[in-house]
Amino acid sequence: EPGQALLGAPTVPTNRREESSDSSILDSLSSTFLDATLDTNDISDIMEYLHSCNRWLPLGLKLGLFYHTLQRIELENVNNIENCRIAMLDAWLCKQDDVGLKGGPTYRQLIGAL
Secondary structure (H helix, E strand, O other): OOOOOOOOOOOOOOOHHHHHHHHHHHHHHHHHHHHOOOOHHHHHHHHHHOOOOOOHHHHHHHOOOOHHHHHHHHHHOOOOHHHHHHHHHHHHHOOOOOOHHHOOOOHHHHHHHO
16 A cells, blocks of 8 residues: 555655645744754854854854954954854854844854855
């Protein structure tokens, strides 16, 4: 019978409605995750994704931070890319400068800027 599992094999959707329903649930979950507003409690999770991102200043600009904010961060953390990256993310997560106009701190915004 179509869609019935054989010998422990996973069940395959038998019609488009089932596939569409599964897809829309995943899309909904993805959107919820991607569009949730992030805050400073999320910084360690974000740092895991950006551990190899050395171009923190251009990323900060794309996320809506002003150049003078990023210059200040650089001056306060001379020759320490890791601290610059953390301070830039903190400013983004605290919605400084034009971050709100760029969509606010969300994973979707971060992915788009990368």
